[in-house]
Each structure stands twice: as C-alpha cells, then as structure tokens.
Amino acid sequence: MxxxxxxxxxxxxxxxxxxxxxxxxxxxxxxxxxxxxxxxxxxxxxxxxxxxxxxxxxxxxxxxxxxxxxxxxxxxxxxxxxxxxxxxxxxxxxxxxxxxxxxxxxxxxxxxxxxxxxVQAVDGTTSSITDTRKTVPGLRLLDKYAVGIGGGRNHRMNLADGVLIKDNHLAALQGEGIDLGQAIKRARTRAPHTVKIEVEVESVEAALAAVAAGADIVMLDNMSPDEMRTAVDQIAADCIVEASGNITLDNVADVAQTGVDIISIGALTHSIxxxxxxxxxxxxxx
CATH class of the missing domain: 3.90.1170.20 (Quinolinate phosphoribosyl transferase, N-terminal domain)
Structure with missing residues (x-):
C-alpha cells in the first residue's frame, strides 16, 4: 500500500x-x-x-x-x-x-x-479508467488504493495535485470580465510551473478555445459520444483528452471508442x- x-x-x-x-x-x-x-x-x-x-x-x-x-x-x-x-x-x-x-x-x-x-469494459482501447475526489472524507487514500488494485488509475489526490478549472471557477471570474482563455493564462502565470492545467468544457467550441489558450488537459464533461469524437479529432494532438459525466458500465465502451485518453468516473468511489x-x-x- x-x-x-x-x-x-x-x-x-x-x-x-x-x-x-x-x-x-x-x-x-x-x-x-x-x-x-x-x-x-x-x-x-x-x-x-x-x-x-x-x-x-x-x-x-x-x-x-x-x-x-x-x-x-x-x-x-x-x-x-x-x-x-x-x-x-x-x-x-x-x-x-x-x-x-x-x-x-x-x-x-x-x-x-x-x-x-x-477496466474490462474498455479493454482493447487506448482509454484509461480513473477515479475522482468523490471519496469518503478521511478515507481517500484507501479508496484510491482500491481503485488501483482494480486496475484503474488515480486522478488528483488532492487540490494541490493540479489546476482543474471548472464551470464554477469560470462563473466566479465572470464578474471580473475574465473568460476561459484568460482564466487559463492566469493559472499558467500564477501556478507552479510543474503543475498541469486542466479545463472542464461542455462543447467542442470550448475545447478548442481551451487548447488555444494552452491547456494541458481538456475534460469533456457531459458530452455525447459524437461530440467527444469531434473534439478528439481536433484537439488530441495538442493535449490530453479526458471524458467525464454520466458515464456508466452501459456506455463506457462507447466513450472509449471516441479516442479519449482518460475516462474519469466518480461512481468508482462515491456510490459503490x-x-x-x-x-x-x-x-x-x-
């Protein structure tokens, strides 16, 4: 352990x-x-x-x-x-x-x-299954260890492990007139240079904007497989692509077939x- x-x-x-x-x-x-x-x-x-x-x-x-x-x-x-x-x-x-x-x-x-x-459901594809921070408070190390034992990988262990710009961060910045691209550039300037910058997006257009602004990882949140496939075709050469949101055993294989690198699933730890x-x-x- x-x-x-x-x-x-x-x-x-x-x-x-x-x-x-x-x-x-x-x-x-x-x-x-x-x-x-x-x-x-x-x-x-x-x-x-x-x-x-x-x-x-x-x-x-x-x-x-x-x-x-x-x-x-x-x-x-x-x-x-x-x-x-x-x-x-x-x-x-x-x-x-x-x-x-x-x-x-x-x-x-x-x-x-x-x-x-x-993991078995996406076998044969290039996608990796990862967890999230949706763990039992105080038991995260044990939860994430168990994910690794099952063949999955660990996403951020805690808030210090990487920048992850989500919709609520962007909503909070709107009052300052800061858009997605500017938020990424601010994070790049202020965060340690060793930290990757990930951005959660809900459209192909936002994914393109995130890559243009220098995001290292783009999370496609609650997008359809067709939308994911379109995004992957356009951004995969420039960043790591992650899929998240409403992913189940019934649809995870379809998500993996879109070519995303990572599939993060909160259900691995929050509702097992x-x-x-x-x-x-x-x-x-x-």
Whole structure:
C-alpha cells in the first residue's frame, strides 16, 4: 500500500475509536476470556479483493496476539465461498474487531471490483479508467488504493495535485470580465510551473478555445459520444483528452471508442456496493 504503517494505524485507530471497541459491552458480557476461536473470511459473491492488509491490521490493533493468515492477496479474483484468510486466537478480540475489519475489506473490495468491471469494459482501447475526489472524507487514500488494485488509475489526490478549472471557477471570474482563455493564462502565470492545467468544457467550441489558450488537459464533461469524437479529432494532438459525466458500465465502451485518453468516473468511489464478505467462526475451548 502507499500508506506508511503509522498512517495505517491512524486510519484504523480512528475507526476503532468510532466503534468504542474498548467498551464492547456485548462481548464482555457474553464471551469468556479463555474462549478461543478460528474464523474464516469468506466472500459470498465473486469479486476483486482489496484491503486485506487493512483488515489484518485492524484485528492486530485490537489484539496483537491474533494470528491473521492470508490465503489470497489484494488484486486476486475470488469466487463466492472461497476462503480468503483465517483469524485465530481470542474469540472476544475477533468479535470486537470484526465489524471494523469487514467494513474496510468490504468497501475496498467493492471499489476494486467495480473498477475492474469498467477496466474490462474498455479493454482493447487506448482509454484509461480513473477515479475522482468523490471519496469518503478521511478515507481517500484507501479508496484510491482500491481503485488501483482494480486496475484503474488515480486522478488528483488532492487540490494541490493540479489546476482543474471548472464551470464554477469560470462563473466566479465572470464578474471580473475574465473568460476561459484568460482564466487559463492566469493559472499558467500564477501556478507552479510543474503543475498541469486542466479545463472542464461542455462543447467542442470550448475545447478548442481551451487548447488555444494552452491547456494541458481538456475534460469533456457531459458530452455525447459524437461530440467527444469531434473534439478528439481536433484537439488530441495538442493535449490530453479526458471524458467525464454520466458515464456508466452501459456506455463506457462507447466513450472509449471516441479516442479519449482518460475516462474519469466518480461512481468508482462515491456510490459503490460493498462486496459481501462474511466472517465464519469455529470455536474451541482453551
């Protein structure tokens, strides 16, 4: 992962604190301290795994003596009913950590699985699937890691990663009498020279204007495939072309066929369905 162990601990500690794992009244009331168990992580449906290291760290954060044994790795395709990993040790500790570990693993695997479906849908084209900043606040690194595991690429990690001039920026500048071309030139003058300048446009005419003003990347937002194809034919030699807006599994292949370089999809992280993974127990008395 692109998280340091300390960064990962911060994510997990925040989640465990949210769940008040130190005051698990159900487990402390019902489960004898001597009771040990062995549990298996088992998906109920096929998908792409992501977040196994996070799940393992969640269990160990609750109890360092728990033994987490992986059968598969992040990025592996799994079938329903296949054992992904086992956890053994204190049953009370496993029960306390279970929900947090599963929340991470289910969400991240859901993101990886959906991303991979989009990647497969554009296979054979020159288009790359990327995410957006539409992530769960505080969990962006994990969300974007899962996209990468699914075969996608990461767009901006944060606002410092590049200039992206959108419609609201242009609307705010209208009061100063600044148009699209002037906005691009202002950004070029004031932003660090190492930063690329991307512009969101909604017409072929605006795309041409953006390229003429020196944009490095032009995002074709909510345009039809025919409009995208026309824009690509006219600007692809001079900039990177990105497509975004209302892109689904049903139409992503058509978008890719227009020749765009990048297809950014907010749905990869903002409205995914978690992969259904359960924890099945086998108890034993010490």
């Amino acid at each position: 692109f998280l340091t162990p300390r960064e990962l601990d911060i994510f997990i500690d925040r989640a465990l604190e949210e769940d008040s794992v130190g005051a698990d009244v159900t487990t402390s009331s019902l489960i004898p301290p001597h009771l040990e168990a062995r549990a298996s992580l088992v998906p109920k449906e096929p998908g792409i795994l992501a977040g196994l290291d996070v799940a393992a760290a969640s269990f160990r954060r609750v109890n360092p003596n728990l033994v987490f044994t992986q059968k598969l790795l992040d990025g592996d395709r799994v079938e329903g009913g296949e054992v992904v990993a086992t956890i053994s040790g204190s049953m009370a500790s496993i029960l306390t950590a279970e929900r947090t570990a599963l929340n991470f693993l289910q969400r991240m695997s859901g993101i990886a699985t959906l991303t991979n479906r989009y 369905r978690a992969l259904d993974i359960s924890l099945d127990y086998e108890t034993k008395h010490a």
